Amino acid sequence: MKDLMKRLTEAYGPSGDEEQIRDLIRAEVESLADELRVDTLGNLIAAKKGQGGGKRVMLAAHMDEIGLIISYVDEKGFLRAQPIGGLDLTTLAGGRIVFSDGAVGVIAPENREDFRKEPELSKLYIDVGATSYDEAKGRLGQPAGFLRPFVDLGKRVVAKAFDDRIGCVVLIETLRRLQDTPHEVYFVFSVQEEVGLRGARTGAYGVDPEIGIAVDITASGDTPEARKMAMKLGAGPCIKVRDSGMLAHPGVKDLLIETAEAREIPYQLEVLAAGSTDAAAIQLSRSGVPAGCVSVACRYYHTPSEMVDVDDVENTVRLLVALLEEPIEL
Ligand code: CO
Numbered sequence: 645m646k647d648l649m650k651r652l653t654e655a656y657g658p659s660g661d662e663e664q665i666r667d668l669i670r671a672e673v674e675s676l677a678d679e680l681r682v683d684t685l686g687n688l689i690a691a692k693k694g695q696g697g698g699k700r701v702m703l704a705a706h707m708d709e710i711g712l713i714i715s716y717v718d719e720k721g722f723l724r725a726q727p728i729g730g731l732d733l734t735t736l737a738g739g740r741i742v743f744s745d746g747a748v749g750v751i752a753p754e755n756r757e758d759f760r761k762e763p764e765l766s767k768l769y770i771d772v773g774a775t776s777y778d779e780a781k782g783r784l785g786q787p788a789g790f791l792r793p794f795v796d797l798g799k800r801v802v803a804k805a806f807d808d809r810i811g812c813v814v815l816i817e818t819l820r821r822l823q824d825t826p827h828e829v830y831f832v833f834s835v836q837e838e839v840g841l842r843g844a845r846t847g848a849y850g851v852d853p854e855i856g857i858a859v860d861i862t863a864s865g866d867t868p869e870a871r872k873m874a875m876k877l878g879a880g881p882c883i884k885v886r887d888s889g890m891l892a893h894p895g896v897k898d899l900l901i902e903t904a905e906a907r908e909i910p911y912q913l914e915v916l917a918a919g920s921t922d923a924a925a926i927q928l929s930r931s932g933v934p935a936g937c938v939s940v941a942c943r944y945y946h947t948p949s950e951m952v953d954v955d956d957v958e959n960t961v962r963l964l965v966a967l968l969e970e971p972i973e974l
Pocket residue numbers: 807838946
């Protein structure tokens with residue numbers, strides 16, 4: 645799975661510009677799915693039709709990542725940007741961005757001291773190596789992602805965009821391992837999550853599921869001086885109870901807990917103070933959908949060095965495969 649993690653996290657795909665990452669995922673799932681389609685917003689939807697008698701289940705993981713969009717080019721060819729998603733500004737200076745064509749830019753503060761005191765995106769510019777306005781002007785309006793390689797630390801792995809390429813890895817691996825299921829399972833690789841759960845909204849309307857589960861990352865409280873939070877790396881998939889956008893459907897939450905206990909899969913409960921997932925959009929689709937979420941605990945989320953535990957990823961796959969093999973009664 646680490647090879648897949650590397651390829652997916654290193655791929656380019658800020659919100660609204662998911663074509664490259666979608667092509668990568670499509671190549672992975674094409675031969676595994678009974679049906680494949682891309683909807684109007686760009687969600688990739690792979691269906692596995694079971695033997696029948698089950699439920700219509702939607703699993704969602706977002707393909708998009710946070711990034712920047714170029715909003716201004718000055719007379720010397722330096723760029724200014726606006727955010728795509730929630731950026732941690734303190735991690736940007738000295739970092740690099742990459743455009744869809746592979747071109748790279750360096751992020752620099754106008755004045756280091758001032759930026760340190762009061763980090764603001766307006767105090768950062770991007771240097772693409774241009775020597776004139778004309779050389780850089782074509783970048784106006786273009787999105788960019790961050791540039792960082794995947795690093796294998798053994799039990800732990802580090803990459804940009806584990807949020808939520810790790811969810812995409814989990815969905816692909818679940819589809820690969822799922823042999824017999826009574827359910828009609830829709831694996832939705834969604835777009836534009838980081839700018840407001842937009843892809844999941846149209847995706848859920850289109851699939852019209854009887855149960856929806858998002859797979860995403862969540863924060864962890866296991867680092868020095870961290871906010872008091874129960875989730876930690878290596879303790880199993882986090883079964884969401886609530887976050888700032890959703891109270892998980894109790895039936896879905898209990899189903900996940902019961903499945904984990906029956907199969908002796910380690911799990912933890914997730915109560916997240918800030919942030920939400922595609923499950924919040926699925927839950928409010930049409931006249932409402934029973935929705936829940938399984939998260940992989942992640943350190944340093946929304947920075948270019950997000951860290952997850954490999955066993956957590958494996959156990960998240962095991963949990964979803966187990967859940968889909970059995971009949972579902974909420
Ligand atoms: Co995110």
